[in-house]
Each structure stands twice: as C-alpha cells, then as structure tokens.
Amino acid sequence: MNIFVCVKQVPDTETKIVPSGDGSFIETSSIKWIMNPYDEFAVEQALLVQAANAGSTVTVVRVGSVKDTEALRTAMAMGADDAFLVEAADNLDSYMIAKALKGAIEKSGKTPDLILSGKQAIDDDCLQVPQILATMLNLPSVSVVVGYEGSATDITVKREVEGGALEVYGVKLPAMIACNKGINTPRYASLPGIMKAKKKPLTTLSLADVGVSDADKRVKYSNFQLPPEKPPGKKFDATDAAKQAQVVKDVVGLLRTEAKVI
Structure with a gap:
C-alpha cells in the first residue's frame, strides 16, 4: 500500500502569539513549531496500517515554510519512510493547501491507496483541507474518525457525531480519512528513530512545482488582533456579618446585569 499522511506544523500551545506589524498574519520569527497534535494520530494510524500490510510505505506531506522541518522529521522519526x-x-488558505498537497502526492509518483490526516489544525481550526483534498482527488472521505479496522482494500471506520454517538462506515480504498483523538495512542520517537530520520529522503518542492499560484487564493487574511484583555475581577468583603446581606445582593445583581449568567 502507498500510504500518505498530510501534516501541518503549528505553533506550540505555550507560544505567545503576536500579530505581525501589518496585521496580515502572526509574527513567526520566534515561534516554536510542533506537529499539529491531531496529525500525530494520523501518522500513528499510518504506521499501524503499514505494519499490518507488508511492503507498504508511509509518505508524509506538508505545506509551509522551510525554515523549520520539525513536523516532517518527527513523523519520520516515528517511522515514516520519506517526506515531501x-x-x-x-498563511495559505485551505483551498491552496489542499491543491498543494494534491500536487505533491502526484509528484511523488505513487498512486495513493490511503491518505490520512488530522481532523483539524489547532491554529486556524478550519476543518476543511481533508474534505477539499478528497474532492480534488475524487476519493471517498470520512472525518472525525475514532476507530479504524480493515484490509488493504476495504476498511470500517467509526466517527464521532454530536451527542456522543458513533457512526460506522464501510469504505473501499483508496480513501481520505481524517483522524480524531482516541483512534490510537501515538508512539514516541525513539533515539534510533530520530537518528535514522536525519538520513531519510525529504524532497522540497515549490508552489509552482505543484501547480499552485496566487490565483488559487480564496481567502485573504487581514487585521489580526489579540483579544482584549480581561477586566480585573471584583472583590467583595463579606467578613462583616452586618454587611453580608448587601454583599449578596450586590453579587447577585452583577451576575445578572454584567456577567449575565443568571
């Protein structure tokens, strides 16, 4: 099987985000980048499928800046064979990213039997790229998947829906599967795996190489701003028994008129 995994590199959740000077994106020069957490489940699932199907290969594909390849090297340290x-x-929009992923998969020279990704990226939360990519490749697609089993030709997947229920789908491969937390437990990259990853093939392509141009842009980002700071909390002294009734009245009034929770 030719298994592809689409990953995204996102800011570490502990990174302090600052808008760029022109407000068109965020300042990226001092950000620590990590693999999108949901994509870790996709990489792990690809490795599990590979282990169950002898002779399979796992190729990781990413679209983004070249200054840091942490996500791709992490995936290869976990066990992926090569990367693009x-x-x-x-700050590309979902359509451009999906088209670039499609072009990279085609450039690999391998026909995909299975494409995996995380259900969403934790930075923009668009939840669009897997579905757009599947449409471009004319493949069946199932998202928010928490259960996976099957063979090299047919799989059964479970996806979460509102209310805690599960939907079960029988899918013929090739297909696009977007993974959610719970589908597996991602492995840690071992030290030998990290050393081997440095020698595994990592092919770099340009947007022009994969047939993407500025004309493909569907969304233009502007006016990035930090959310307003939260106002300081209000404190009430209820130690004086004679004032407790008034304090309770004041607190209830604020909860009703300002916080609007009662």
Whole structure:
C-alpha cells in the first residue's frame, strides 16, 4: 500500500502569539513549531496500517515554510519512510493547501491507496483541507474518525457525531480519512528513530512545482488582533456579618446585569 499522511506544523500551545506589524498574519520569527497534535494520530494510524500490510510505505506531506522541518522529521522519526515539503508561506488558505498537497502526492509518483490526516489544525481550526483534498482527488472521505479496522482494500471506520454517538462506515480504498483523538495512542520517537530520520529522503518542492499560484487564493487574511484583555475581577468583603446581606445582593445583581449568567 502507498500510504500518505498530510501534516501541518503549528505553533506550540505555550507560544505567545503576536500579530505581525501589518496585521496580515502572526509574527513567526520566534515561534516554536510542533506537529499539529491531531496529525500525530494520523501518522500513528499510518504506521499501524503499514505494519499490518507488508511492503507498504508511509509518505508524509506538508505545506509551509522551510525554515523549520520539525513536523516532517518527527513523523519520520516515528517511522515514516520519506517526506515531501511544499515550500510556501504559513498563511495559505485551505483551498491552496489542499491543491498543494494534491500536487505533491502526484509528484511523488505513487498512486495513493490511503491518505490520512488530522481532523483539524489547532491554529486556524478550519476543518476543511481533508474534505477539499478528497474532492480534488475524487476519493471517498470520512472525518472525525475514532476507530479504524480493515484490509488493504476495504476498511470500517467509526466517527464521532454530536451527542456522543458513533457512526460506522464501510469504505473501499483508496480513501481520505481524517483522524480524531482516541483512534490510537501515538508512539514516541525513539533515539534510533530520530537518528535514522536525519538520513531519510525529504524532497522540497515549490508552489509552482505543484501547480499552485496566487490565483488559487480564496481567502485573504487581514487585521489580526489579540483579544482584549480581561477586566480585573471584583472583590467583595463579606467578613462583616452586618454587611453580608448587601454583599449578596450586590453579587447577585452583577451576575445578572454584567456577567449575565443568571
């Protein structure tokens, strides 16, 4: 099987985010980048499928800046065989990213039997790229998947829906599967795996190489701003028994008129 995994590199959750000077994106020069957490489940699932199907290969594909390849090297340290990086700005819209991923998969020279990704990226939360990519490749697609089993030709997947229920789908491969937390437990990259990853093939492509141009842009980002700071909390002294009734009245009034929770 030719298994592809689409990953995204996102800011570490502890990174302090600052808008760029022109407000068109965020300042990226001092950000620590990590693999999108949901994509870790996709990489792990690809490795599990590979282990169950002898002779399979796992190729990781990413679209973004070349200054840091942490996500791709992490995936290869976990066990992926090779990787493709489409060098581009980190603020592409979902359509451009999906088209670039499609072009990279085609450039690999391998026909995909299975494409995996995380259900969403934790930075923009668009939840669109897997579905757009599946449409471009004319493949069946199932998202928010928490259960996976099957063979090299047919799989059964479970996806979460509102209310805690599960939907079960029988899918013929090739297909696009977007993974959610719970589908597996991602492995840690071992030290030998990290050393081997440095020698595994990492091919860099440009947007032009994969047939993407500025004309493909569907969304333009502008006016990035930090959310307003929260106002300081209000304190009430209820130690004086004679004032407790008034304090309770004041607190209830604020909860009703300002906080609007009662």
